[in-house]
Amino acid sequence: xxxxxxxxxxxxxxxxxxxxxxxxxxxxxxxxxxxxxxxxxxxxxxxxxxxxxxxxxxxxxxxxxxxxxxxxxxxxxxxxxxxxxxxxxxxxxxxxxxxxxxxxxxxxxxxxxxxxxxxxxxxxxxxxxxxxxxxxxxxxxxxxxxxxxxxxxxxxxxxxxxxxxxxxxxxxxxxxxxxxxxxxxxxxxxxxxxxxxxxxxxxxxxxxxxxxxxxxxxxxxxxxxxxxxxxxxxxxxxxxxxxxxxxxxxxxxxxxxxxxxxxxxxxxxxxxxxxxxxxxxxxxxxxxxxxxxxxxxxxxxxxxxxxxxxxxxxxxxxxxxxxxxxxxxxxxxxxxxxxxxxxxxxxxxxxxxxxxxxxxxxxxxxxxxxxxxxxxxxxxxxxxxxxxxxxxxxxxxxxxxxxxxxxxxxxxxxxxxxxxxxxxxxxxxxxxxxxxxxxxxxxxxxxxxxxxxxxxxxxxxxxxxxxxxxxxxxxxxxxxxxxxxxxxxxxxxxxxxxxxxxxxxxxxxxx
Numbered sequence: 001x002x003x004x005x006x007x008x009x010x011x012x013x014x015x016x017x018x019x020x021x022x023x024x025x026x027x028x029x030x031x032x033x034x035x036x037x038x039x040x041x042x043x044x045x046x047x048x049x050x051x052x053x054x055x056x057x058x059x060x061x062x063x064x065x066x067x068x069x070x071x072x073x074x075x076x077x078x079x080x081x082x083x084x085x086x087x088x089x090x091x092x093x094x095x096x097x098x099x100x101x102x103x104x105x106x107x108x109x110x111x112x113x114x115x116x117x118x119x120x121x122x123x124x125x126x127x128x129x130x131x132x133x134x135x136x137x138x139x140x141x142x143x144x145x146x147x148x149x150x151x152x153x154x155x156x157x158x159x160x161x162x163x164x165x166x167x168x169x170x171x172x173x174x175x176x177x178x179x180x181x182x183x184x185x186x187x188x189x190x191x192x193x194x195x196x197x198x199x200x201x202x203x204x205x206x207x208x209x210x211x212x213x214x215x216x217x218x219x220x221x222x223x224x225x226x227x228x229x230x231x232x233x234x235x236x237x238x239x240x241x242x243x244x245x246x247x248x249x250x251x252x253x254x255x256x257x258x259x260x261x262x263x264x265x266x267x268x269x270x271x272x273x274x275x276x277x278x279x280x281x282x283x284x285x286x287x288x289x290x291x292x293x294x295x296x297x298x299x300x301x302x303x304x305x306x307x308x309x310x311x312x313x314x315x316x317x318x319x320x321x322x323x324x325x326x327x328x329x330x331x332x333x334x335x336x337x338x339x340x341x342x343x344x345x346x347x348x349x350x351x352x353x354x355x356x357x358x359x360x361x362x363x364x365x366x367x368x369x370x371x372x373x374x375x376x377x378x379x380x381x382x383x384x385x386x387x388x389x390x391x392x393x394x395x396x397x398x399x400x401x402x403x404x405x406x407x408x409x410x411x412x413x414x415x416x417x418x419x420x421x422x423x424x425x426x427x428x429x430x431x432x433x434x435x436x437x438x439x440x441x442x443x444x445x446x447x448x449x450x451x452x453x454x455x456x457x458x459x460x461x462x463x464x465x466x467x468x469x470x471x472x473x474x475x476x477x478x479x480x481x482x483x484x485x486x487x488x489x490x491x492x493x494x495x496x497x498x499x500x501x502x503x504x505x506x507x508x509x510x511x
Contacts, residue, residue: 125242125302129235130258132298137262139205139292142270145364146284148344149357154281157214163468165218166342167461169225174457176229190234191304197231198299202292209285238302260372267365271358326439326448328497330455336395336490337459339483341467346405346418352476353409363415370422378427387435388498392491394427399487406480
């Protein structure tokens with residue numbers, strides 16, 4: 001920091017904002033835009049917009065700054081968070097009268113000339129990334145309920161191959177998420193990594209449809225999930241850097257809406273193609289390229305902004321830094337995960353009892369819809385009453401669903417049971433990661449989620465391999481009896497190893 005910059009900061013009225021705006025940012029702003037402060041010529045009336053809208057404990061400081069809104073936007077990008085300003089009026093030479101709160105709300109940036117909007121927190125990037133999630137999930141979910149049937153009926157693969165293909169795919173996605181988080185944080189370049197992930201996932205879809213042997217499907221699915229895993233962490237970082245910190249929850253919620261809506265619309269689009277247009281099953285994989293490329297295009301239009309936001313999921317290899325309680329929780333998840341095989345076996349079971357391909361896909365769409373609808377209420381209940389009870393409820397739902405799939409052979413009941421199973425999927429996804437991050441301090445939370453995701457992925461691979469062998473050599477019902485047994489083991493482990501008192505304390509602290 002040069003001497004001139006230090007002097008200007010000391011003499012400026014913005015010195016009162018030192019706790020809000022870092023000195024480095026103010027210095028950089030001064031050197032680049034050279035604002036001219038004339039406080040006496042910028043006194044506003046008591047009933048001006050800034051004074052009316054500022055809270056009682058916050059006083060407004062009025063200064064002239066030769067910067068304009070374009071320069072202010074550049075300053076916002078440099079700082080990483082919006083500087084709490086309101087532009088009251090500007091003259092013809094580019095100087096603007098700016099009001100600044102002494103105790104500022106970083107998420108509040110407004111102009112007197114612009115009418116107030118309902119969704120003032122949104123940005124171009126958040127909308128584009130939400131659309132990217134929508135198209136990417138449409139592309140993925142178009143083919144997921146079709147894939148097990150494609151393997152068994154078109155390529156004549158066994159149930160063991162179905163378990164191998166889907167288990168490898170899911171494990172790859174979960175493990176790579178941690179690696180992509182580390183790369184994203186290491187190079188501080190989110191967009192190129194996200195673009196590579198979206199392109200790989202899109203390009204792998206038609207390769208799956210063109211396969212004539214199951215190893216080709218395995219390779220294509222590996223590339224697909226590799227791309228999906230790589231894009232997740234940098235996409236989350238792009239979302240976080242596109243809005244102010246107070247609005248990040250809403251930004252991720254908007255992305256989640258696109259994600260869940262795509263998971264529901266994808267299977268419906270597959271049914272439309274199979275019934276109305278009578279396309280061959282391979283064309284589902286070919287046409288899935290279109291929404292995949294649209295997702296890639298949405299991310300290409302995103303403007304990356306500098307950000308110090310760390311990835312949500314990464315992997316810290318120094319295992320001694322994690323407390324014992326965290327490893328105990330991962331042990332419980334592992335005990336439950338030994339029986340948590342791929343959902344592909346639920347799809348095969350639905351077909352096994354006599355449901356048509358179109359009916360099976362519609363049932364799967366209903367499963368995705370239920371999982372999407374329960375995610376937010378499950379997170380709310382976990383925050384309010386503690387995560388252990390909500391997670392235990394998801395284990396019990398899994399147990400009931402698997403017992404039902406082993407015993408029931410009625411299509412309508414299986415459809416209702418599949419939708420009921422969606423409650424488990426939505427709860428486990430939202431609460432499991434949040435619970436994992438509760439056991440570690442703030443600097444280790446990204447790594448805790450990374451190790452959690454890797455554990456879930458590896459155990460799902462193992463469970464799917466075992467389920468495939470049971471499906472082929474013992475009986476179809478044996479897959480679900482095996483899963484139900486380890487669901488009981490998981491429930492006992494959760495009750496015995498994770499104390500209620502600690503979880504209640506976390507819930508009370510959060511509320």
